[in-house]
Amino acid sequence: MGRLVFFCAGARLETLPARKVKNLLVNVMDNAENERAIRDTKALFKCAGSETCMLDSGGHQIHEAERQNKKIIFDPSLPIMRSEERINISPHHVVEAACKLQPTIMTALDFPLRRLSGRADQEQEFLRKLGSNMTWALQMAALREKHCPDIQLFIPVQCYNLDHFEIFKNSISNIRYDGLSLPFRSLKLPELAFFFLRFYQIGVRKVHILGTSSFFVIALAAFFARHFFEWVSFDSTTWRESAQHEIYLNPNDLSPEHIGNEVLIDERFLMTCQCPFCLNN
Numbered sequence: 001m002g003r004l005v006f007f008c009a010g011a012r013l014e015t016l017p018a019r020k021v022k023n024l025l026v027n028v029m030d031n032a033e034n035e036r037a038i039r040d041t042k043a044l045f046k047c048a049g050s051e052t053c054m055l056d057s058g059g060h061q062i063h064e065a066e067r068q069n070k071k072i073i074f075d076p077s078l079p080i081m082r083s084e085e086r087i088n089i090s091p092h093h094v095v096e097a098a099c100k101l102q103p104t105i106m107t108a109l110d111f112p113l114r115r116l117s118g119r120a121d122q123e124q125e126f127l128r129k130l131g132s133n134m135t136w137a138l139q140m141a142a143l144r145e146k147h148c149p150d151i152q153l154f155i156p157v158q159c160y161n162l163d164h165f166e167i168f169k170n171s172i173s174n175i176r177y178d179g180l181s182l183p184f185r186s187l188k189l190p191e192l193a194f195f196f197l198r199f200y201q202i203g204v205r206k207v208h209i210l211g212t213s214s215f216f217v218i219a220l221a222a223f224f225a226r227h228f229f230e231w232v233s234f235d236s237t238t239w240r241e242s243a244q245h246e247i248y249l250n251p252n253d254l255s256p257e258h259i260g261n262e263v264l265i266d267e268r269f270l271m272t273c274q275c276p277f278c279l280n281n
Helices: 035-048 059-067 091-101 119-147 162-171 189-201 215-227 238-244
Strands: 003-009 023-027 052-056 071-073 086-088 105-107 152-156 179-183 206-210 231-236 247-249 256-258
Touching (some): 003 215, 035 091, 052 231, 059 071, 091 119, 189 206
Parallel strands (some): 003 023, 179 206
């Protein structure tokens, strides 16, 4: 029986949802852009008492930069940079940040695929970014072996379908990695299940699902964690951001419940929520 792990993403010292947060996900752009960010992130890890920390490479920031038509460069000789006009990040920056922060897991740098519906458009988008995603995976694996071999490496799977995955898998067949990271995007549950089964067939035992808090995705992840994988994890900012606006997710079905500061809950009601806040932890 494997582990099902939820990562709290996007948290800062002032927005930690509890005194102790077991699993934190941070990203290179927001949490390791400069020495001050590095110090703040280390303080965050210490304050949260986290058992597992994951360093995301910054694919989401690249995706947003592309959407906003910013100039995107991947120059390791220049510092990490994000401005109104451009963004710069490379595998070297990701590994350097990992060496300083010492997370449990880091993800390889990836160039996210856009949400496209037409098969021809998807094919073109996949092929346009395949070279970058393949090259960065190879570079990340080599840099990890050289500088921080004890940090686990998860490779993002930027594919629209299993045919694309076979092409990508074969291109990185000679590298060592610990798990795969799968952006959920617009995948339907059966498609997600097929990806999981294919991962299992090729010997992958650790999987991370990027950016989702869907009830049925979590249920599917729990099933595969129990019966197939050693580790299935997922991350989301939704729960934490909702709570900041006094919206809490019902632990039974994750439906939103607005509970403002003025609401008084009768102590005779049975408390079913097991989150650290409700348990006064």
